[in-house]
Amino acid sequence: MSSKIKWNSHLSKQFSINQKVRQGGVLSTHLYKLYINELPEELERRGLGLNIGLEYCGSPLCADDIVLMTTDETEIQAMLNIAYKFSCQHRYNIHPEKSTLIKTERIKTSKQQHPLTLGEKPIKEDQQTTHLGIIRARALPIEAELHKRQLSLLYSILASENTKLKNAMERQMTVNAGNSDSFFSRAQEILNFYNLPSIAEFKEHLPSKIRWKKDINRSIADKWSNLLQKEMEEKSTLKHCKIQILKIHKVHPVWRTLPPITYEVKKANIKARFLIGTYLLQEHIQRFNGNSDDQKCLLCQIEQEDLIHFLLRCPALNEQRQKVFPALIQAIKCNIGQNKWQEHFTGNKELLMQVIIDSSKVRENILILNEETSTEIERISRKLCYDLHCGRTLLHKRMADARQFEAKDPGCKD
Numbered sequence: 001m002s003s004k005i006k007w008n009s010h011l012s013k014q015f016s017i018n019q020k021v022r023q024g025g026v027l028s029t030h031l032y033k034l035y036i037n038e039l040p041e042e043l044e045r046r047g048l049g050l051n052i053g054l055e056y057c058g059s060p061l062c063a064d065d066i067v068l069m070t071t072d073e074t075e076i077q078a079m080l081n082i083a084y085k086f087s088c089q090h091r092y093n094i095h096p097e098k099s100t101l102i103k104t105e106r107i108k109t110s111k112q113q114h115p116l117t118l119g120e121k122p123i124k125e126d127q128q129t130t131h132l133g134i135i136r137a138r139a140l141p142i143e144a145e146l147h148k149r150q151l152s153l154l155y156s157i158l159a160s161e162n163t164k165l166k167n168a169m170e171r172q173m174t175v176n177a178g179n180s181d182s183f184f185s186r187a188q189e190i191l192n193f194y195n196l197p198s199i200a201e202f203k204e205h206l207p208s209k210i211r212w213k214k215d216i217n218r219s220i221a222d223k224w225s226n227l228l229q230k231e232m233e234e235k236s237t238l239k240h241c242k243i244q245i246l247k248i249h250k251v252h253p254v255w256r257t258l259p260p261i262t263y264e265v266k267k268a269n270i271k272a273r274f275l276i277g278t279y280l281l282q283e284h285i286q287r288f289n290g291n292s293d294d295q296k297c298l299l300c301q302i303e304q305e306d307l308i309h310f311l312l313r314c315p316a317l318n319e320q321r322q323k324v325f326p327a328l329i330q331a332i333k334c335n336i337g338q339n340k341w342q343e344h345f346t347g348n349k350e351l352l353m354q355v356i357i358d359s360s361k362v363r364e365n366i367l368i369l370n371e372e373t374s375t376e377i378e379r380i381s382r383k384l385c386y387d388l389h390c391g392r393t394l395l396h397k398r399m400a401d402a403r404q405f406e407a408k409d410p411g412c413k414d
């Protein structure tokens, strides 16, 4: 087999492919499946991995992307050993770095825990991994998604005219009433969780599919918004962010007010880091290494580099600030008038910082936020945060370069 590469309507010279499969070829994945098929067959033959009913589903795979699924920790090591041995026999490498172990709650663990290995190398454990380009995680909102689908199946059964299906449902509901593994018990639990009517009530009066979908989606969004907000209230990094407006299906102004321009999205990325408290300043770095001298701003060495210093005070970044500040102050004054500006903002750096990071958190009697003001303040503060970030990064880089230069040639100080 031979191949050519097409790039910008130019074709490369022909070259032959003596091993492996053609990159991007339609046949390639199918050929690879044939090549690797003995592995899932071997696992199934040995009874390793999960089954649903009589169907084996312990090792779903597509080409070289494979998932090994089991509820038993000793079994997973056996599966890994077989997969590793197979790769050695068939002369391909499974990268231990690219292999991830995800533990779910329902795992049976042996008393003595050994790290799982692929060949000689241990496999890292994580909360999520990517299989076929899709993130497989056990993050909570996935649970909401599963609930939605289970309730959708419940609706299809309830709405079905099929007598056999209806009889099977009645039978299941009677026989498995107390069994929490039965689908209908589980569906009832889900309905209770979202304060929705019971299955019996729905059987009496089933709404239209559109009505059902609307009610279910709203109940699920409300419930998870509440749960996530409770969790967010405990996070100190979110203290400058108005978490009450963060709801499922609602977008924070930092993203909502954004024009669809790549450059603006880049700026909003930096702004969002201030919003969720993940932009690292010297104050944060010090908390990790415990040396209080490190709290000082590296740019000016005057005081601790915290948010107020960085956004409003650091003299090394005055140039960037002066370009944006007049517009910001003008926008605020236009909104609330000169008197209120004097009353609330004079000497109140904390308040000005809050306007910059998340103006929606400023009380309504201080700032009147309509869509127009919100967009304008976001636009200005997005630019401010980004310009300050670029200024700071550039100065840090210059300092690092100078240090490197001094280290190479100590005589240059004189």
Ligand SMILES: [Zn+2]
Pocket: 297, 298, 299, 300, 301, 302, 303, 305, 309, 313, 314, 315, 316
């Ligand atoms: Zn400074």
